[in-house]
Amino acid sequence: MNESYLGSVLRRFRYHKRGLVSFWVLAVIAALALLAPWIAPYDPTAITPDFSAPPSLRHLLGTDEIGRDMLSRLLYGARMSLFVGFMSTAIATVIGTVLGLLAGYFGGALDGVLMRFTDMVMSFPYILLILVAATIFQPGMWNIILILGLVDWPGVARLVRGSVMELRNADYVHGSEIAGMSRRYILFSDILPNVTAPILVFATSVMAISILDESALSFLGMGIQPPTASLGNMLNGAQSLTILTDKPWLWLPPGILIITLVVCVNFIGDALRDAIDPTTVR
């Protein structure tokens, strides 16, 4: 993967208008979320004297039932969603890549065992596993990250395994084998760089799913626990009818923000897929 390859990918990515716009939207949201401790007007857990106040100049997005500033909570919530999404995707990608590389390259019995294990994790009713694990291991940020990371990897593992099986019969891999290169060299220097692109594309969809899952879990009360703000648990209150009908500022902004984040991540993945695969001509 040399500079010109990366350059051509970037060039093709920029043709993809939706992808480019999504990238910038996501970058802005991420920057705001990162800077939350400095730019948030209030402490996200601090209780101000205004209860359930509609948006005003003092509280741009209003306050919740116990008087916390919604804009501040929204910024911190976005920070939480992005962090959980990113970290669990990273964990899933690393596990999936390592297992996929091993299964695909060595094949045989190891492949059989690893793939049956992958089947098991895949056949698990996904949300059920998350729910059970969340109750057992106490809901909290790191547990959510670990749980999501530990259930999201099978897709990556299958993808990597498939690509590795194709690549290991490539001429240049045979060449390295004949030249007496070590297995580690072949795995990490010949094969891994050539599966990076599809892994990256797949990772975007894992991240989108992780963000959605975290919000669903927190919405159900099994994810990030209040008073810590997360986009999902901010929506939890909307299950009550008075909030749903009379206080739209409490549930519309976090919902719209989740959709924005996920749409952006998906569009970026889509653009990346087209940019990486030169056969899709646009």
Next chain:
Amino acid sequence: MVKYIIRRLGIALIVLFGITVIDYWIMSLAGNPIEIMAGGPRVNEAMLAQKAANLGLDRPVYIQYFYWLREVLRGNFGTSYKSYESVSSMILSHLGPTLVLMGTALLLSTAVAVTAGIYSAVHEHERGDYLVQTLAFFGQSVPGFFLALLLIWLFAVKLGALPMGGMRELGSAGSGVQGRYLVMPVLVLAFEMAGRNIRYIRSAMLEILNREYLRTAEAKGIGPFRVIWKHGLRNALVPIITVLAMEIPGLFGGAVVVEQVFSWPGLGLMTMNAVLQRDYPVIMAVCLLSASVVLLTNLVTDILYAAADPAVRFSQNASV
């Protein structure tokens, strides 16, 4: 073919066994259910020990597991720690509503996804294609519970046209599902599923449309309608089967969230309650049930592939 099915069945059983082991192990990490069951000041050590012995909970975990497995093989899933009802009857009474909900959503979403996916492929790079694709993207990106809240707000609160939750009017005769109650939960589930599948069917169809035999069919002048719906769709069967099979494991997850929001009295709601109350026999049974459904679906899918595509039938030994 028979040999192939037997082999797949064997692998599925091994996977299922593994799942129950992992399940049981995770549950055992959660601590002794006796402490959760007892709770209350008037319970003393001796009573707890007696109760534990009655339930076999004083033995090592792996022994407990084999007891559990033995009972399951006899068709006994135990009794709920909370309601003392037998787990199988609990599942049976909640299965119906979930099947109705999921079946309707699956049918609707498949019909929509196939139609929209094919339309999108035939009109590639036209305005309609972009519209369909954008909608599909939103289907994938809108959290189900948020869509559910929006629908409740619009149809139940503002318009008053649909009931907010439940599955039939309180106190009404009969035990079936009333159609009006089905509309919103099905819409939420189907929107999500269709969003995931449209793009898949579109790209599968695009690939088929570019094949030689379709060009030939077109060249014979049999008209675009027959080309697409007869020659094209038949070959798109494999991706459609894939899409259907991919939805089955997800159905259960969707059920938990949607049933919770709409208070739909199905398996999802029952499971959610069991999870909150740490009712392990119920959770174990639900895990086993849904894993079996998933594995069975995989098996049936592979057999259907073989039936729909002769190429798969003859290369079956190459892929497991």
